[in-house]
Structure formats: C-alpha cells, structure tokens
Amino acid sequence: MDKERLKYVLHEAALLELPRIHRRAIEVPLASGKVVVLAGIRRSGKTFLLLDTIRRLVASGVDRRQIVQVSFEDDRLHPLRATDYDLILQAQAELYPELAGRPRYFFFDEVQAAPVWERFVRRLHDTRAGGIFLTGSSSHLLTREIATGLRGRCLSYEVFPLSFPEFLGFRGIVPEAYSQTSEARVAAALDEYLETGGLPEVVLSEPVLRPRVLKEYSDLVFYRDLVERHGLANPPVMRELLRHCLASPASLLSTHKLYHDFRSRGLAVGKDTLYRYLGFLEDAFLVFPTPVAERSLRKRAMQPKKLHVVDWALGYPYQPSAMIDRGRKLENAVFLHHRRQRDDLGYVAGASEIDLVVGASAPEAWINTTWSLADDETWQRESASIAAIGGPARRLLVARESAGRKAPLGVELVEAWRYLLEKPAG
Template structure:
C-alpha cells in the first residue's frame, strides 16, 4: 500500500500549484445530475487541460482550492496504484482536511484506466462519500462502452476531439466576431484555416511553428498512440497487416470503403480472414482514429452499400505522405465530418449519413427520425457546378428538404432551382458559425 505521506504530498502539490494557461474548449459538462463525469478521447487531444478548465471554473464560482483534488495516475510516485490505495487516498485527504467531511468535494482522476479497481472506487466515492468525481482515460484504454458497463448508469460520458477550427484560432489569440470576418483580420483567419487543413487540430501540433516538427509529432502519434496502443490492447499478432490497413484508411479519406474489396486486394500478402479484418477496423474506431459513415436509408440498404471513411484529424494524411494540393476537397469533406461529429457529441440524437441516389450528397444530418439538413462539399464549385446542383436538388426532393448547404473554398451566394434553395458558403465561415 502506498504511504500516506506520498499521497498527501501529491494532493498538496496539485493544490498549491498554479493552474496552467489553457485554450478554452467549447465542450460543456453538466455537474448538477449527481453522476460521475467521464471524459474520453484520443491521447493528446486535451483531456487533462479540460480538467484544468473545469477546476478553474469551480474556483471562479467560489469553490475553495482545498475542496479540489487532482490525481494523475501516470505520476511515477504513485505507480503502481492498487485497489487498496483508493482508501488510502481518501483517508489521506480527510486527514489533511477533516473539516471537509460532509462538504461537496471534487476529485479529478486523470488517466484512471491505469489502476486496478477504479470502477468500484468511483462508485463508492460518488455514492457513499458524496464526492463529485471526474475521470479521464485515453480511448484505447478507457472506452465509452467499457465505462458504461463498469459504472452501470452512474456516469455521464463526454468525448473530446482535437481542436476545432474555432478553438485553433482561440489558441492563436484570435477571437472571432462579425467585425473580424469582414476586416483585415480575415486574412489571418484564412492563413490559419490553410494550416488547419494541412496539419489538423491536435493541440501540441497547433502550438508548434515549425512545419517539419508538426509532421514528426503526427507521425509519432500514429506510431505510439494508435499503432502501439492497438497492438498492446488487443494483442494483435499481424502488426504489418494492421499498419498497412491504417495507411490504406488514411489514403482513402472521405472515400467509400468496402471490406471485401480490401480483402481481395491484400489476401495474397496477408492471409487474413474477413472477420479478422473487420476486427481490425473495429479497433480503429474504438481508439477513435477512423470513423465509418453509412448510407442514408433502410437497414438493408446500409448493409449493402459501402461506408465512407473519415479520420479523427486531417493532419494524419499529410504526416503519412498522402497530402497534395489536389487533396483539398477530400480534406474539406473530412473537416466537415469532424464538425458534424462535434455537434453529434453535443446532441446524442444526431446521426450522420451520406446520400446516394443517381447522384451523391456528402452528408445527411438526422435528429431522431427527422432529416434536418443535407450538406454537399464542393471545394471548387466552378469545375462541377452542374453536377453538384443536380445532386443537391435530387437529394432535397428525396429527403423532403427545401434547402441544401453547399460548402466551398470561397464562393458565397444563393440560388433557387426547382423550388429548392441552394445556399453556397465558404467552409471556413461555416466552421466559425457564420
């Protein structure tokens, strides 16, 4: 069992230290429901700094620092942290602050998946001790499904992604309003938009200036956070096959993916069955590296048709050498997906599909059973205007919509075709809420 002197020192050091400067994230959590708050997301997406943000908000509301406990379970001084050490942690806190018994106390347990018996401890802290508990874990170790199973309805689950474009601008010191959109500040916004399209939104990458360093960081993320974590977690034996699958998925961003076609393409090189490949694809989704979007329609249609693949961060395409200037339309579509996914994390009733009829529309947003909007991404509309308009009108009629949004590089305007309003807007403006 860990010495209480060590646990007390860890508690006190966190309370006495200054909270770091941070970029405010747009994610909001509800503290008024009496449940533990679980925060998941890829490594390096900013989970720890979001905890600091919540701590800072509590302090601004008048919560004393002594009522806030932060424990990082990757602190080597408390490793390995065993099941019985949770009792020692609680005892150590109340020995430091006996006057806090019976008061609302906030425990922030960072990277808790590294510890044994954390689920039981969280239940006890939350229910018997009356402590508001926050837990975080990397997607590859503390997945949303596992939290739901382990804590059986005792948690509210939130997920954090890398920076959105709006958060990237905030990190760069640019607060966006109506004036900035129409002033010379617009040129700085467009400069960072180009950077976001190339290197994505991982906070560490955003804050680095050197292009080569950005690429090296992203490559290291792929090697260690994704490839290594998947191999360790799922005991993957054919590492080369997994690595090549990741590269294939990255190279086919925003494109239809058919498992059987991929299986035929690699079966001479890797004698793997389709079920094994499907498991590998599930792993990529579990760790939030890739996402697969289904065709809008009935279940049988969804099963018959290919899914479209998108990445958690568009920077990975650049980091693996697949980026060219011709890729901007592909990356733009992925960026739109990430913004829609961010909205779906805020509203659990939202679902994202693509439309496929005689023509295709990139995204159909559904809330419950109601189709809310259709979005087409056309980076250079002048090169494909007739085709894009035809597809948008077809989808609108089929989906019973009177409006379709078309996102472009810079064109802006509105047209009405056969009673359907086609709203054309620059992608960067849409990402900023304009």
C-alpha cells in the same frame, strides 16, 4: 500501489501550477451532481479541460488540497489492483488531516487504464464526493462501462480536436461582420486549419516542429491505444490499416477490397481480424465509420461505409500533406462540424452521391462539399445531385471557392469558412 508513493503523487498534483488555458466550446459544469465524463482521442484537450475545471473550483473558494488529482497512466501507481483504490482516500486523509469533513473533488485521468474503476467511482459518488470528473481515450466510457456501472449518474461529453471557431480563438482571430478584411483573414485561417489540423499541441507548436510532434503522437496512439490496450497479435497489419484510414479522410471503405489488397501485398490477415481492428480504431476515437442513409438495415449492411477521421493531420506521418486531397479534408471538416453535436449521420451512394445526410433515418439536411466550383464538370455533378433531392430538408452546397456560381433553386450555396462558423444545419 504503494501508499507512500501515492502521497507524493497527490501532493505534487496539489502544488502544480495550473497552466494557461485556451478557452474551448465545452465548459465543464462544477456542480451537476453527476459524474462528469470527458471522452475522446488522446491529446484532444481533455486534461486541460480538467485543469480549467480545477482552476474554476479554486476560484470559487475550494481549497486546492480538497482536490484529488490522479492519472491512472502514471507509472508510479502500477501495478494497480482493484483492491488499491481505498489507498487513494487513505493517502489523501493522511496528507491533509486538517481538511477532515470537507468535501473532496476527484479528478481521474485516463481511467481506462485502471481495472474495474467504475465500481470505485460509483461508491465515491454515492457516499462522499463533492464532485467527480473523469477522462478517458476509449469510446467504451460512453457506452459499456457507463451502462453497466454508472447509468443515470453520468454527464458525458465527447472531446474532439479543435473546431474551426476554436482554432480561430487559438489564433486570436475574432470574425467581424460586414468586414471584407476580416472575411479574407478568416478564409485564409481556414486554409491553415485544413493544413494544420485541430490537435491543440500541434496547433500551438512551431511549424518546423509539427511533423515531429505528429509522428510522436501517432506512435503513442499506435502502441498504447491499439497494440497494448488490445494485445494485438499482428501489429504490422494494424499499422497498415491505420495508414490506409488516416491518409484517406472522407473515403469509402470496403473491407472486402481491403482484405484482398492486404493479401496481395503479403499481409496475412483474415476478414474477421480486419473488422475487429477497425473496431479498435473506432474505440480509440480515430475513425468514424458512417453508414449509407437507408432505413433498411439490410441495405445499410450491403453498402460500404464512408470513413471519416478525427483529424486529417494524423495521416501526415503516413502520407505527405500535399498528397492528401484538400477537398477530402474539407469534407471531413464539415462532417466533424456535425459529428460534434450528433451521431445520426449518413451519406448517399451511387451516381447521385450526397456527401453527408444529417439525420440519417429522417433527413434534416443534405450536404455536398467541394473545394472549388470553378470546373464545369464539378459544378454540374455537385449541384445536380443536391438539387435533385426533394422534401422539406435543407439542401446545401459547401465550397471553399464558389467561383461566382449561382445556386439552383432551393439549394443554399455557402462558403466553407462561413458554414463552419454557423450552428450545424439540421
């Protein structure tokens, strides 16, 4: 890293006009005394949450020049060595000597691109920082790096694409109680949400540009977060695996069947490689493998996992939107409604399938999700399986179109738009 070039980076950041920010459900604390970590899929809004935090700090009286803002994916900083971090402190001190003695606030974007960054951050936290705020697009920020270097010093948040309430906020829609007009508008907005997805840039783009934005985004994630980050030796297999997962939200995944399918199509890959590649997708926050709701580890291992995706619109570059089942999109949205709050989720396999179990080892809610209950066979299947569940946990049937059905005794029949506005069950 060159110190003089770094001064340009820091000074440009200090002069950058802060963009207009759409409010999100997460509000980053300004003075927690912890290293604040925002981890999530690329372009889910992490950087804008940092910029909003900077805006709030400046509004509270902090001089903008006290804020040290660096993206470790900035090509001007590379090659970046573990011994270069002190240059950031030196460059800041030389740029603004008049601020000597004042606390510094450090904002580091995409830290997974920096070597052994956690040691530097720990030293800053223990010695001189007024506040430290990090983002990254690797799940290791929530596990491995934090556990080894910053345990007890961090406050971590997972940042997802927009929830349905956040989507309404981006569209300027405020639900009104006891208003049929408002309810109809919110229900129509749910249809748009399930078509558009929740990536902020896509939501704010003109409809004609969205396919291009999604294609560019898909390629960026594929090459930077998968191929380059993990040094993949077989990119075509990863591309096909990514296509398979993203185009099939809320679907069961049998690695054994997938292995034979790939082999039959001439894709040379071993089972161990497939397992590793699935782990890479999970690390990049692209997929959430959900186990069967069993206390027995052996039984869990024997059943395929249900694969939910971080945003169903990411499948559009691989499969036209109309070919991705809208009921699966809705089921995926209900899963994410809960996954934003907790990760102890599961499903029930077999003839009496339950789409989602909240509190996988000690169930708090059982949920089936379907698009429409107008079809008698669908109604019988979905209502019978959820009604057969015993115990004190809530039993819910979530539908976009209830078709005037009456819920069985002990089962809550909830319109999908209404459910996605509620606090998650459980």
